Amino acid sequence: MEEVDSIILHFLRQLNINIDDETKNITELPVHIIIEAASTCLSTINPSVKVTKNLPSGISQRIEVASQIASICKDLGYKNDVGYQTFLYHNECELRQVFMFLIERLPNEGKQLNTTLPLANQKSALKQDISNKIGEELKSMWIPPCCKPNTTNIGDYCYSDKTPTSSVTCLTDEQIIEKLLKIKEISQTNIIQPAATEPAQNIEQEVVVHKPETRPENKKSLKELKELAIVLRQKLDSLESEKNVMEVEFSQVQKSCERADADLKNVQNILSSIGITDIEADNVSDGLIERVQRNISSLHRQSEELTSRNLSLMVEIDKIASTMDLLEPERSRCRKILGNLKENAKALKDEYEKKEVLANQLKENYGKLRGGNKRSIYTKRILEIISNVDKQNMEIKKILDDTRQLQKEINTLEGQLDRCFSIADETLFRDAKKDDQAKKAYKLLALLHSECNTIVSLVNDTGTLARDIVDLEENIKTETAKRTEDTLRKIQADLTKIQEEN
Template identity: 30%
Template sequence: MEEVDKILIHALRQVGTEVGEDIDRVNQFTSELIVEAVVKCIRVIDPGLGGALPTSLPPGMSARFRVGMSLAQACQDIGYKGEIGYQTFLYSNEPEIRSLLMFLVEKLPRESSETSDQPTGKSAVLHRAIAAAITAQLAVSWVPLNCRLPLHCKTQSKAASHSFHVHPLSLPHCTKGQKSLKEVKHYQRDILFPVTAQFPSQTSMVSSILEQHTAELSNAQEWDTEWKSQGLLSRLTPQEYHSRKLTRLRKRIEEQLRSAAALGSAPSDLILTKGTHFTHTQKFTFTQEVAALTSPVHTGRQLEGDTQPRQQEELAFLQQQFQQLCSDVEQIAADMKHISVTNAQVFDELKQMELDNVENDEKMQVKKKTIDLLPDADSNLQKLQSQVEASANRVVNLASQWEKHRAPLIEEHRTLKEFCSSKDLESSRKLSEIKSLHEKIQVATEEAKKKEELYKQLVTELESLPQDVSRSAYTQRILEIVGNIKKQKEEISKILSDTKELQKEINSLTGKLDRSFAVTDELVFKDAKKDESVRKSYKYLAALHENCNLLIQTIEDTGTILREIRDLEEQIETENCNKTVANLERILDDYKVIRQENSTLAAKVREG
C-alpha cells in the first residue's frame, strides 16, 4: 500500500493539491486535505460540476455536514459506485479514502485523451485554477454591495465597480519588410508616452488594453478568413490583393463624393441670382474685413473731434447692426435650405414631365403615320405584305448562312468550355490542397508551440529535481517491485495448484473409502447371518464407519471455525484501522457543538 499511496499523492500534487512533503501515506490525510484533494480532482474531471464546490471546510458543523453531502453527491454524479456519505470526509476511513482517491485518479484525463496535451506543471495548474475560479464566479449571481450578506464575502468582490470605459491608445507598429522613417522612430522613441501613461484614469487601463487587443485579434482573424475565402480565388499575392482592395475602396469613396456633390449642387443661374449659404458667408466675411480695415481710419478721424460718449454710442450701434446682420444671415440660410428643397422637388417634377412628353410624342408619331396610311389602305397593305415576305426570305437566307458559321463556332465553344472546366477543376483542386496545407500548417504550428512549452516546462522541472538521485536507483526499485509481484504470483499459483491436488486426493480417498466400506459391509453382512462373532464384527464396523464420519465432519467444522476466526481477526484489524472509537468520540464532540449552535440560534430567535 505504501507504493500505491505514493502514486496517489504524486497524482494529487499534479492536479494542484497542496500535500505536504512530510505526508507519504493516505492515513496521514486530514479532513481538510481530503476535501481539497477530492474537489481538485472533480474540477479537473468535470469543471462545471466542481466549480461550485468549496476547497475547504467551513467553521460551522452544520455547514460541514452540508459540504460533505454535496461532495458525496458530486462523486456519485461522476460515477463512483462505492458507499459514500458525509462521514467519508468528516470521519476519514483509510480504506474508503484510498478507494475513493484511486477512483478519482483513474478518472483523470489520460495521455491518450485530448486533454492530456495540456502540461501538468505548476504554471498549467495555476492556469486551470484561475479558469476554475473564473467559472465559479461567473456561475454565482451578482449581488449589489448594499444587499450582500457575510456569506457573500468569498464569492463577491469587495472592490468598487467601474464602468467599462475605453480610451484610444497610440502604439508603435512596425511592418515587415519596410523601414520606418527617422521622424517616426524619433516620435516613438522620445515623444510617445508609455501605454500606462496614456490614460486619464487608471480604471480605464485594463478595459482599453483589452479592447485594443480584441480589435487587433479580430482584424487578424477577419483578414485570415477573407484571404482563405476570397484572396486565394483571386490568384494574387497578399500585397497585390491588399492594394487592389484599397484602390476599389478609394474609387467607391470618390463615386460617393461625386454623387453627393451632384445631388447637393443647384443650377448655375440660381446660384448667380440667389446665391448659396457659402456665397453669403463669403460676402459677410468680406464685409467684416472691409469694416475692420476702414474702422481704424474712421475712428482715428473721429477721435480728433469727438468725445468718448460718441465712441460708445457708435460702438453700440455697430454691435446692434452686427446682431441684425447675424439674424439676417441665419434667416437667409434657412430660406436657402427651403429653396434648395423646393428646387429639388421642382427639378424632379420637370424631369417626370419631360419623360411623359417624350412618351406622348412617340405615341403621336405612330398615330400620325397610321392616319396618313388610311386613304390608300389596299395598296399599303400589299406593300406591307411584300415587305413582310421579303423580310421572311431574308431571315431564311440569314438563317442558312448562320448555320454554316454556327457549327464550327459551337464546336470551338464546346472545346473551350471543356478546357475551362478542366482548368477550373484543376484550380479548385489546387485551392483545396492549399487550404488543407494552411490548416495543416496551423495545426503543426500549434502543436509545435505546445511541445515547445512542454519542453521548457519539463526542462525547468528537470533542473528543479535533485541531481544526487540517479535514474538507476528508480529503475532498480521498479525492477524489485516487479520481481516481488512475480514471486507473489508464482507463490499464489503454487498454493492454488497444491490446493487443487489436495482436493483431488481428498476426493479420491473419500471415494476409495466409500467403495471399501460398501464391499466390506456386503461381505461381512453375508457372513453375519451364519456366525454370531461375525455379527458383532459387523456392528463394530458400522460403529467405526460412523465414528470416522463424525471425525471427518469434526475436522471440517474445525477448519471452518479457524477460517471464521481468521476472518474475524481481519475484521477486528480493519475496524482498528478505521479508528471507530476515535470517530465515535469525534461524532459525540460534533454533536455537542451542533447542540450548542442550535441553542445559540434559538436564543437569538427568542431575543429577536
Template identity: 25%
Template sequence: MEEVDRILIHSLRQTGTEIGEDVESVKQFSSELIVEAVVRCLRVIDPPLGNGLPPSLPPGMSARFRLGMSLAQACQDLGYKGEIGYQTFLYSSEPEIRSLLMFLVEKLPRASTEASDQPAGKSALLQQAIAAQIKAQLALPWVPPACRLPLLCQTQSAGVSDAFRSLALSLPPAQGLGKPPVKGQSVCPSVYPDGASEQLADRVNFHSNAEVADYCRDFLPPVTAQPSQHASVPASLLERHALELSAAQEWENEWNSQGLLTRLSPEGYRSRKRARLRKRIEEQLRSASQARPSAQHAPRTGPDPDLTQLLQAFGGATPGGDVLAKGTRFTHTEKFTFTQEPEPSGQQMAVASAMPSSRQSEEALLAQQQDELQALQQQLQQLALRTEGVCGDIKQLTVSITQVSDEVKRRELGNSEKEDSVRVKKQTIDLLPDAENNLDKLQTLVESSAKRVVSLASQWEKHRAPLIEEHRRLKELCSNRELQSSRKLSEIKDLHDKIRQSADEAKKKEGLHKQLVTEFENLPKDVSRSAYTQRILEIVGNIRKQKEEITKILSDTKELQKEINSLTGKLDRTFAVTDELVFKDAKRDESVRKSYKYLAALHENCTQLIQTIEDTGTIMREIRDLEEQIETENGKKTVSNLEKILEDYKAIRQENSALAAKIREA
C-alpha cells in the first residue's frame, strides 16, 4: 500500500493539491486535505463540475455538510459505484478514501491517451502546431483597429485570400514531386493512364534525349515562374502531385488485379499493352481506309511513314480539299505547326489590292468584314451538309458491301457442294458400262480395305495405350503445375499485401516515433522517471513473489488434503477389516468381546478427536477473520470519528442556539 499511496500522492500533487512533504500515506490525510484533493481532481476531470466547488472546508458545520453532499453527488455523477456520502469526507476511513482517490486518479486525462487517439505523422504535428497557434491568437483580447500594436495587426487583420487556381506545369522527364529522372520520357509527361503519352512519343519520335536535356537546361522556366500568378503555384503543385499519386495508384491497382494474372514482368505487361494499342490503331485506320476506298491507292513516302502520312493514306486530307470528319489534337497541332503557308494567287492579290485603304471609314471596313464572315459561315454550313451527306452515303455503301460479301460467300459454299455432287455422279456414270467387273473390283477393294483397317486398328491399339498413358501423365503434370502456379500467384499476392501493410505500419510507426520524440523534447527534463520505473518493477516483483508463495501454499494444501483423504480412507478400511475379524471371534470368546468393545470405543474417541481438531481449525480461522475485521475497524478511526461527531454536534447546537437568540432578538 505504501507504493500505491506514493503514486496517488504524486498524481494529486500534479493536479495542484498542496500536500506536505511529511505526508507519505493516505492514512495521514486530514478532512481539509481530502476535500482539496477531490475538488482539484474534479476540476481537472470535468471543469464545469469542479469549478463550482470550493477547495477548502467552510467554517460552519451546515456548510460543511452541504459541501460533503455536493462532493458525493459529483463523484457519483462521474461513475463512482462505492458507498459515498458527507461522512466519507468529514469522518473518513482509510480504505474508503484510498478507493475514492484511486478512482479519481484513474479518471484524470493522460497525455499518452490523447496522443494515441490522434493520428500519427507529420500531418498530426502540423495540426497540433496550427491548433496551438490558433489557441494563442484566440487568447489575445480583441482590440479596435486604432489601438492595435504591430503583432495584433498581423493576427487580427483580415488576410488576403486567393481562389484555388491550378495550371498545367512543365517538368523535366519524370521530375515529379520527389521522383528520380527516367531516361526516355517526354518533357511534359501526360496524365493519361497506361503510358499512352510514352507510346505516342515512341511512335512519333519527336525529340531525342539530348534535345530534351538541352531544352530543360536552357529554356524551361522554373516551376514558380510558369504560372501567370504567383498565388497559383501551390495550387498547381498540389494538383500535379495529386495527379501523379492517382496515376501511381491506378497502375498499382491494375498490376495487382490484372498484371499478376498474366505472369509477366511489368515491362512485358506494358509492352503487351502497347502492342494491343498499336493493333487497335491499325484496325481503326483500316476501317477508315475501307470507308474511303479511293484513298487506299494513295502513295506513301518512305518505308516507315509518320502519323500524318498514315492519316493521309487511310482517309486523311486529299488535294481536293476533303477532310476527315473528326481529327485528333496531335494532328491539329501538327497541322498548325508544320503546314507551310501557300503563296498568294492572282485572285488573292487582286482582292488584297481591292482592300479599302486607310482613308476608308471604319464603318465600311466593319460592314465588309461582316459580309465576308457571313459568306464564310454559309460556305462552312454547306461543307458541313456535304460532309454529313457523304458520311451517310459511306454508311449505306458499307452496309450494302457487307450484304453483298455475305451473299457471295453463301453462293460460293453452295457451288462447292454442287461441284462435289457432280463429280461423284460423273465417276458413277463412267463405271456403269463394265458394272460386273467394277463390282468385283470394288468388293475385293472393300475386303482389302477392311483387312487393312483391322490391321491398322490393331497397330493403333498397340500405340494408343502408351500414348493415352503419356497424355494422362502430361495432363496430370500440367494440372499440378497450374495448381502450383496458382498457389504461387496467391502467395505472391499475399506477399504484396503483407509488404504494403508492413510499409503502411512502418510509415505509421515512423510518424508516431517522430511525434513521440517531439513530445519527449517538449516534456520537462527535471522529472525522474527511473525512480517510478524502479518502484513499478519492485511492485511487480513483490506481486510475483506473492503469487509464487500463494501457489506454493495452495499446492501444499492440496497435498495435505490428499494425504488426509488417503489416511482417512485407510483408517476406515482398517477399522472395517479389524471390526469384521474381531466380531467373528467375539461370538465365541468373552475376552475378545471386551476387546471389540474397546475397539469401538477407541474408534469413536478418535473420530471425536478428529472432529475436535477440525472445529479448532475452523475457530482459528474465524479468530483470524475477526482480528482482520478489528484491524479494519481500527483503521476506520471509529473512536476519533465519534469524538469528531460529538464535537460537531456540540458546534451545531451552539449554532442553533445562536440562531434562536437572533430570532428572539428580531
C-alpha cells in the first residue's frame, strides 16, 4: 500500500497541490489538503464543475463542501459508499479507494496536448494581428498637430522709476554740517549736475558763517538756533529733491542712449544683410542710395512672394486639416483597437511570464525529486503489482482447489465410514442375539461411533472457531485502521463548535 500511496501523492503533486516531500502516506494528509486535492481532481476531470478548493472555517460549511464533493464523485460513477465523513473523518482504505478512482478518471497527456494546441494557434494569430496593425500605422502619413505659425506681437517697454522719499529726522547741527559736506563731494564728482555745486558752496559758506554762531561762546538764544536749523533742513530737503530729479533724468538719458545703440546695431545688421558693410569709408560710391532702393524693392518683391506662398500653404493646410477632421473617427477607432491589442498583448505577456516562472519552478521541483518518480517507473511498478496480484490469485485458486479436493476426500471417507459402520452394526446386531460377547462388542461399537462423532463435531467446531477468530482479528484490524476513536474525538469537537456557534 505504500507504493500505491506514493503513486497517488505523485499525481497530486503534479496537479500543483502543496504536499510535503516527507509525506509518504495518505493518512498523514490534513483535512484541508484532502479537500483541495479532491476538488482539484474533480475540476481537472470536468472543468465545468466548480468546487471550492479552500476549506471554510465553519463546521456546517465544511460539511456542505464535503457532501458536494461526495455527490460529484457518485455522479462520476463511484460505486462504493462515500459521504462527507469520507473526507472530513477519513480512514485509510476509503480515502485510498476514492483517490484511486479520481486518478483513474484524470485525462491523459494526449488530451491535454490537444487542448493546448488551439491556445497556441490563437496566440500566434494575435501576434500576427498586432504586427499587421503596427505596420499599417507606420506606413500611414503622419501630420503634426500644429501647422499654423504662431504670431508674436512686439510691444513697447514702459520704464517706471521710483523716486525714493527721504524721511527727515531730527538731526543735530554737527550732523547737518557733515551731510552738507558729503553733498558737496557728490556734486563735485557728478559731471551731469554742475549746477548743484553752487548751492552746496553757498550752503557751506552759510554753514561756515553760521558755525561760529553755534558755539556756546556767542551766547545766542536757543530760539535763533532752532530757526537756523529749520532753515538748513529746508535747504537740505530742496537739495535732496533736486538731486533725485537729476538722478532720474540721468537714468532716462542712459536708457535712451542704450536704445539708440540698439537701433544703431539693428541698422548695421540690416545694411550688412543687404550687402553694405563699409559705411564710414570715404570711397563710398554715388549709387549707394540707388542700391539701397533696389535692395528694398527686391525685399518687397520677396516679401510679396513669401506672403502669396504663405497663403497657398495656408489653403493647403486648411484642406489637410479638413481631411484630418474627416479621418478623425477612423483614427480614434484604430487607436481604440490598438489600445485593446496592447492591453491584450500585455496580459498575454504577463500570463506568459507567470507560466514561465511556474515552468521553472516545476523543473526545479522535478530536478529535486529522487529516482522512482517518473511515469514509466510508476507504470512498471503498477505492472509488477498487477503481476503479484495475479500470482496471488493463482495461489488462492490452487488453495481453493486443494480444499475442494480435501473436502471431496473427506466426504468419501465419511461415506465409507458410514457404510462400514452400518455393515458392522448389522453383523454385530445379528450376532448379539446369540452371543454375549457380540453384545459387548456391539455396545463398544456404538460407543466408539458416538465418541468419534463427538470428536469430529469438536474438530469442526474448533475449525469454525479458528475461522471466526481470524475474521474477528481482521475486523479488529480494519476497525483500528478506521481510527474510530480519532473520528469520534473529531466529531465531538465539531459538535461542541456547532453548539458554540448556535
